Amino acid sequence: MSDPAEHFILALSCPNRPGIVAAVSTFLFEKGCNILEAQQYDDQESGRFFTRIVFNVVQGQATIEAIRAGFAAIADTFSFTWTLRSKAEKRRVLLLASKFDHCLADLLYRWRIGEIPMEVTGIISNHPRETYAHLDFDGVPFHHLPVTKDSKMAQEAKIWEIFQSTNTELAVLARYMQVLSDDLSAKVSGKCINIHHSFLPGFKGAKPYHQAHARGVKLMGATAHYVTSDLDEGPIIEQDVERISHQDSADDMVRKGRDIERRVLARALSWHLQDRVLLAGGRTVVFRD
Missing domain, CATH: 3.40.50.170 (Formyl transferase, N-terminal domain)
Structure with missing residues (x-):
């Protein structure tokens, strides 16, 4: 199993529409991930949706590279502007x-x-x-x-x-x-x-x-x-x-x-x-x- 002590940060924005949270959370669940923190905001003026999610991997061997590659398809579907990185990474x-x-x-x-x-x-x-x-x-x-x-x-x-x-x-x-x-x-x-x-x-x-x-x-x-x-x-x-x-x-x-x-x-x-x-x-x- 991947190290559950390693936390990842997913941040994204996109045009708002139904199903965004469901798609993201379902994807993470299927990759064996557990959501630790989640914040979101629906900007009614611009019609854009924003969220920041912190998660870890608690089942399986999913790496950040595998998660990033799999998430790209969802990102294309919803026109996400997004970043995904390890919380331990120093910028x-x-x-x-x-x-x-x-x-x-x-x-x-x-x-x-x-x-x-x-x-x-x-x-x-x-x-x-x-x-x-x-x-x-x-x-x-x-x-x-x-x-x-x-x-x-x-x-x-x-x-x-x-x-x-x-x-x-x-x-x-x-x-x-x-x-x-x-x-x-x-x-x-x-x-x-x-x-x-x-x-x-x-x-x-x-x-x-x-x-x-x-x-x-x-x-x-x-x-x-x-x-x-x-x-x-x-x-x-x-x-x-x-x-x-x-x-x-x-x-x-x-x-x-x-x-x-x-x-x-x-x-x-x-x-x-x-x-x-x-x-x-x-x-x-x-x-x-």
């Missing part, structure tokens, strides 16, 4: 950062203690290694790729080369303060998460917390979203807020903002790696744990 993630290192440091710490299981394929920054002298990269390759207006295309070509050559599955802009070109944004569409230091689309550009302070806001927040060619307007994965008052200075807001950014980005990355985030056009369906 390959490339981290990008600039001068502010709080998100980078937080993700490296969560990775090191096993809170976010992943394979870190590299760290890219437009600042030199000395900027992060206090951080332990634990053997992760570091790439210093400075960028100017004249060198931007060449610099982005190198980023894409690193992404491809390391078999990276996801890039994370951990306060990487460079706007990606339309070309690179298109290449990493659905495969790149950004953290924005406000509730989108408010307070874009430079010094967002100073902008918020000048407006006298009472709630401040951060937004993690997928990167698209529309600046800071990709599908939102997660947001969080912190209540503030007139007593908070701009520096107080920066400090509190860093805390929000860290936790929002960490949650978004973790959910993506667990196949909890399914794209629904310009929005996302997030099956939280």
Whole structure:
């Protein structure tokens, strides 16, 4: 018998119609699988169905390859957009950062203690290694790729080369303060998460917390979203807020903002790696744990 301790994650979306759940559950049953978790959502606006299922094999010798091959016929019948993988598989993630290192440091710490299981394929920054002298990269390759207006295309070509050559599955802009070109944004569409230091689309550009302070806001927040060619307007994965008052200075807001950014980005990355985030056009369906 296959090892029942190995769990698999099936995530899919498709045009909604009767029989989807029955077809999927019957298939898994016939393969000797037991469903451990199941979440689903019927989006009545778009007419699409979304589900995430965690299962294991309790009878027979079905492998993930055999399950994937057999499931393809059902996927074709229902026009599934789907993924199937072992829960133990660690996804390959490339981290990008600039001068502010709080998100980078937080993700490296969560990775090191096993809170976010992943394979870190590299760290890219437009600042030199000395900027992060206090951080332990634990053997992760570091790439210093400075960028100017004249060198931007060449610099982005190198980023894409690193992404491809390391078999990276996801890039994370951990306060990487460079706007990606339309070309690179298109290449990493659905495969790149950004953290924005406000509730989108408010307070874009430079010094967002100073902008918020000048407006006298009472709630401040951060937004993690997928990167698209529309600046800071990709599908939102997660947001969080912190209540503030007139007593908070701009520096107080920066400090509190860093805390929000860290936790929002960490949650978004973790959910993506667990196949909890399914794209629904310009929005996302997030099956939280």
